[in-house]
Amino acid sequence: MPNAAKEVKRISYESPQEMYRSTSGILLNSRTVVEKQEFVSTGILTYAEGDILEIEISDYKAFDLGDSVKMTVYSPGGVYTFQSTVVAKDHGALMVINPPQNQKRFAEKRENPRVEVEQSGQLLAIAYESGGEEELPATVPLDIRNVSVSGVGFILQSDLSLAKHMTAEVKLDLGFEMACRLEIIRSEPGDAGTYYGARYVEMPFEKANTLRAFVLKKQVEQHFSSKQSTKLKRVFK
Numbered sequence: 001m002p003n004a005a006k007e008v009k010r011i012s013y014e015s016p017q018e019m020y021r022s023t024s025g026i027l028l029n030s031r032t033v034v035e036k037q038e039f040v041s042t043g044i045l046t047y048a049e050g051d052i053l054e055i056e057i058s059d060y061k062a063f064d065l066g067d068s069v070k071m072t073v074y075s076p077g078g079v080y081t082f083q084s085t086v087v088a089k090d091h092g093a094l095m096v097i098n099p100p101q102n103q104k105r106f107a108e109k110r111e112n113p114r115v116e117v118e119q120s121g122q123l124l125a126i127a128y129e130s131g132g133e134e135e136l137p138a139t140v141p142l143d144i145r146n147v148s149v150s151g152v153g154f155i156l157q158s159d160l161s162l163a164k165h166m167t168a169e170v171k172l173d174l175g176f177e178m179a180c181r182l183e184i185i186r187s188e189p190g191d192a193g194t195y196y197g198a199r200y201v202e203m204p205f206e207k208a209n210t211l212r213a214f215v216l217k218k219q220v221e222q223h224f225s226s227k228q229s230t231k232l233k234r235v236f237k
Helices: 100-106 205-235
Strands: 031-036 039-049 052-056 068-075 078-090 093-097 115-127 133-147 151-156 167-173 177-188 195-202
Touching: 039 093, 052 205, 078 100, 078 205, 115 205, 133 167, 133 205, 151 177, 177 205
Parallel strands: none
Antiparallel strands: 031 039, 031 068, 039 052, 052 093, 068 078, 078 093, 115 133, 115 167, 133 151, 151 195, 167 177, 177 195
16 A cells, blocks of 8 residues: 555553543544545544544645545444544644434434534524413524534523523524524523523524534634644643
8 A cells, every 4th residue: 555554653541441531422542544545544533522523643634625534443442434524634633524323323422512602693582481472572682602503502681581491582693694492491690691501492404504514613613722722831831
């Protein structure tokens, strides 16, 4: 084979129990082979959350954004092979899609990662758990603080109080307009107003796909930003 696989040198752990585990249950620090047409290389799985996997790999420059790749993860729990796509790359690392069927194989319970944002929205109407609905005389502004593919966190700029299990008709501005219905899951008073955590209960299919792409983009950006910040802290220690 013209391009032999190259190993990335990292600390080896004698006991699998000493390896770090990601929030989505995938065993990190596992040897991972990344293969595309006529090229194969080996790296280490270093990040796994939601729809994203990161592999530290010395041959990252050989891969382009959008490349279709075959992934083989050698974990103490077994060998996992799946198809994926390169969605981002940084110095010494690739980020690829973690397909939904793969997430189910690797973890009993999957948490959807929330990404921090500074976006806005509007509260249009509310419905009580008992069934009564109330259309507001004027829209109420929302400060959106975090978003995931399953829910949203926001601060309500109003004295209006939302109780747990109430539903709300909202319009979110995430760089694209998204109207949806939310169920209030929790609330927490704060200096800037009451923070609410909510889950989507009604959302058009096409909007769900757009939201997933938005969260994916933000997740990649924030992960690389966090890595860069960590590197700078180590330099200036």
